Amino acid sequence: MPLTPVITEHWDQPDLYTRAGYERTGGYQALRKALATEPDAIINLVKETGLRGRGGAGFPTGLKWSFVPQGDDKPHYLVVNADESEPGACKDVPIMIANPHALVEGVIISSYAIRASHAFIYIRGEVPEAIRRMALAVREAKEAGYLGHNILGSGFDLDVVVHSGAGAYICGEETALLDSLEGYRGQPRLKPPFPAVAGLYSAPTVVNNVETITNIPWIINNGVDWFRQFGTEKSPGFKVFAVSGHVKRPGIYEAPLGITMRELLDFAGGMRDGSEVKFWVPGGSSVPMLTADHLDLPLTYEAMVEAGTMLGTGTPMMFDQTVSVVKAVTRWLEFYKHESCGKCTPCREGTYWITGVLKTFEEGKGNDPDLDLLNELCGQIMGRSFCALGDAAATPYPAAVSLFRDEFLMATHTPVDTSFDPALSYAFSEVAAR
């Protein structure tokens, strides 16, 4: 399957981040077309494309929009989840840096469709470069009359606020994000009610991922049939994949959903010299890992589920034979422990204890029976925590131990840094010449 640059097609144009640059590539034509269309028709169009959320869960976007009650007297809100913090995920920040106006255009059209007159782009605070590019794009859009009062004479009003987070992975969870945006600690809410009914300020709210909303201008311009040329029946469209790890050319690769990891890997130059795939994770640390046996599976929502994992954010991390899977999993669990918001006991306590036990293995002092204990601990978190962060934390270990049990057993007597010399894994390692 070939690469298909759509969202990334013009990224090599040096002024694409400005309005002038974006408009030269056809930018803001979709907005004009959309404003001449009934909002409900846009919701239906997005529904028919089958576009699924690119933030990880893959929920159908048009369906989400249709849950917003129309004709009520409440204000509606669009909130763009730009809190990209999932370990391995690195595609929304590049989109915002390279082509912020595409996101702004998507925000305006999406807000028009769901009848929102206020939209927020919640960007994690640690990426000021993305934040300032988005802020420039919003200002330029406003100066051009694409934002503000009576946009292009349509009678539609919209304000967009670029909001900086302050360092909390949990705010990528949509209800935690909303609490954070309301000025509280970022802790998840009980669902239902879902944000479409009671979201920001208890008003109907759509929360969508950056890449999802960035799809919208192309969908408006080109329609359902064009969009469905890409991908599969259940996973239509193209995807901004970000390939990282021990590959020759890590980076952004845009292709139809359904491309295989082997094909993507080939485009990325293959694994570095002298290196082979040991394990890889298709879409962030919160989805179960796979091995070289799975490289020929199509990268679709459905095929990944069938393989026992998830497409997640569609940002594969590739690890070669130099990497200790015990160390990899331990470090991910330290992350979840650090980022657990503390609201619910299974996640707060569970991530603490799993990390503690895993550390004994990392140090070569693990006990055999603890391998089962760890599975039990993960089982006590999975499905029992308040939000998906707990489920995510319970994900890396069970997959790792089922695939690499011997390696965990080796860690009952030998520290992982002895079994796996860390220096061999370095990107700048001279030992494994690139």
Added chain:
Amino acid sequence: MSQFAHLNERMVEITARYPKSRSAVMPLLHLLQSDQGAVTIDGIRAVADHLGLTAAEVTAVASFYTMYKRRDVGRHHVGVCTNTLCAVLGGDAVYEALAQRLGVGHNETTADGEFHLERIECQAACTHAPVMTVDWEFMDNQTPQSAIEVIDQLARGESVESTRGPVIRDFNATEDTLAFPDDGLAGAGRPVDDIMLAGLKVAQELGMTAPSGHHISREG
């Protein structure tokens, strides 16, 4: 809070962005942090007074998010990603080299107040691993040597450009950007880098394009 009278106008401007004033807590804390170098008790009181909240309510927010620092960070905040992917690709070695060079550990500031070192979580730049940040600006694809060179250059007062962003300023300046994102620097860094263009370049070399849509302009 006459201590913060000079911020009053900007605090009003931030609050006016939101339909409900409490939503301004986070950008206001960024603003106060940019003024004070940390989120201080006085800063918390100023935000609370401005929004009609209690100091406890604002403290609850400030203490939840790791970017709000309760102690003075100093001139430059240096972050090294040691989450799994960056760690195995060399982030651990970069962190150790910097810790040794600076003589401080995680969440510590050098005695001269120049550098604060932090092991940070995934920075959404895994394709650019190992990743370091200085005042939260990207310093991508580091080695222990290159990271030390960055620190040494900054210590000598030399200009250091972010790999995807403007010339490094200081921690407080970035905090100001987080409060007022339209900082005039959006064009200061390079527009994109080769890693972000990796797939596009391959597609161009191989003559691969997406099926063309009828409204997509081919100009430029």
